[in-house]
Amino acid sequence: MTAIIQFDNSYGRLPELFYARQQPTSVAAPQLIRVNRPLARVLGIDPGWLSSEAGCLMLAGNSVPDGADPLATVYAGHQFGSYNPKLGDGRALLVGEVIARNGERYDLQLKGAGPTPYSRGGDGRAPLGPVLREFIVSEAMYALGIPTTRALAAATSGEPVFRERALPGAVLTRVASSHIRVGTFQFFSGLGKIEPLRQLAEYVIDRHYPASRAAGNPVQALLHAVIRRQAQLIASWQLVGFIHGVMNTDNMLVCGETVDYGPCAFMDAFSADAVFSSIDHGGRYAYKNQPAIAQWNLACLAQSLLPLLHADLEHALELVESALKEFELVFQDAYTRGFGAKLGLEAVRHDDATLFSDFLVLLNREQDDFTLAFRRLGDLAAPESQGKQVGELFEFSSAYRPWLERWRRRCANDLRPALERQQTMHAVNPAFIPRNHLVEEVIRAAIADKELGPFHLLVEVLTNPFSYRSDYSSYAITPRQD
Secondary structure (H helix, E strand, C coil): CCCCCCECCCHHHCCHHHEEECCCCCCCCCEEEEECHHHHHHCCCCHHHHCCHHHHHHHHCCCCCCCCCCEEECCCEEECCEEECCCCCCCEEEEEEEECCCCCEEEEEEECCCCCCCCCCCCCCEEHHHHHHHHHHHHHHHHCCCCECEEEEEEEEEEEEECCCEEEEEEEEEEECCCCEHHHHHHHHHHCCHHHHHHHHHHHHHHHCHHHHHCCCHHHHHHHHHHHHHHHHHHHHHHHCEECCCCCHHHCECCCCECCCCCCEECCECCCCCCCCCCCCCCCCCHHHHHHHHHHHHHHHHHHHHHHHCCCHHHHHHHHHHHHHHHHHHHHHHHHHHHHHHCCCCCCCCCHHHHHHHHHHHHHHHCCEHHHHHHHHHHHHCCCCCCCCHHHCCCCCHHHHHHHHHHHHHHHCCCCCHHHHHHHHHCCCCCCCCCHHHHHHHHHHHHHCCCCHHHHHHHHHHCCCCCCCHHHHHHCCCHHHC
């Protein structure tokens, strides 16, 4: 009989120090919420089977398909700056790896599948609310073109999860290029075990950065590659106003994808100081701090790699210092080019920096919506166009007039047709984002009213974030306009 999912579980072929083999714990009465059918097809998995009773049992952790090798991975991590030498998958299981139709390898992970050896007394379960949130936000990030883990499916468990109160339980099936974290390297570094650390580095090179193998110092090339990818990722966050909330080293994947959509949000009114974690009292992970925190996390990765970079510690430290300097260069390049594209500039000049910063100052002072302001600029790039515009939702006040004149003069220097400029701006400035109040409304409807229709509709709207539709205007407005 042909296996339903074609697994090729390379991580499970590493030594057992890297994980603990663990079967998922069955739930009482699983019911399917949603299957991401396009993603299933990419993975070479029949979406019809996933939607079946047998598929639901697998997605809830009640059955394990042939070829799977469920395991919980171990890692360490700095959490709000404090180091924990042993964390690990406390409520998630890596079911296995599949080779997708595009030839790429992906992890399939069940989140909320029961306790593991790393649960530290927890139940290993997930409430329905966080599962819906991660499904919505991760798929929205994908639609925005930002590297991210993705949601293949969600299912209810039919049994409660006890937190401050009893909540309905659920299981999320997450897909990632891999779940290897900065904290994974920290775990082996903290043990002082060089050989497992080397095995991990070799594995990551082969799986994610094979070009590093040809370098004179493959581990140094690996470090540079991870730094570049993370710098580009954080720039993409900043450009859409995304705030992660918990940028711990165990929440930074070395493959360069966004992971962990617990406390997170897209900002409404612009504020560089915005924080979206109730326990981040000092603003460690505020919007403005995300680039510096990412660089700090990467310094932790670099420190873990020191014994592999060079036998001489002083020389290894020099290699690390050189590598970390690259972060700011790559970040600034990606951010500047991205900001220029958001303003419709074909090529960015050195003196554009003040145009960028002055616009953010105005947004902050006027407390205007970050997303709608950029989208409205795209409308104004060709006001005579017949496309749907967000002017019915947002308009610039008179405070912007001098800046808008500067922007129009600057655009005129690019000599690009106005309609083409508008099209390129609308392609990078979304009209729809997963606004926090919308996500919360969906979760309330699912829990209080057992109504999942709002969840499905929000997921569908966010699938096309760059195409504004006036009949969906309620999904584009800020909370104070709602």
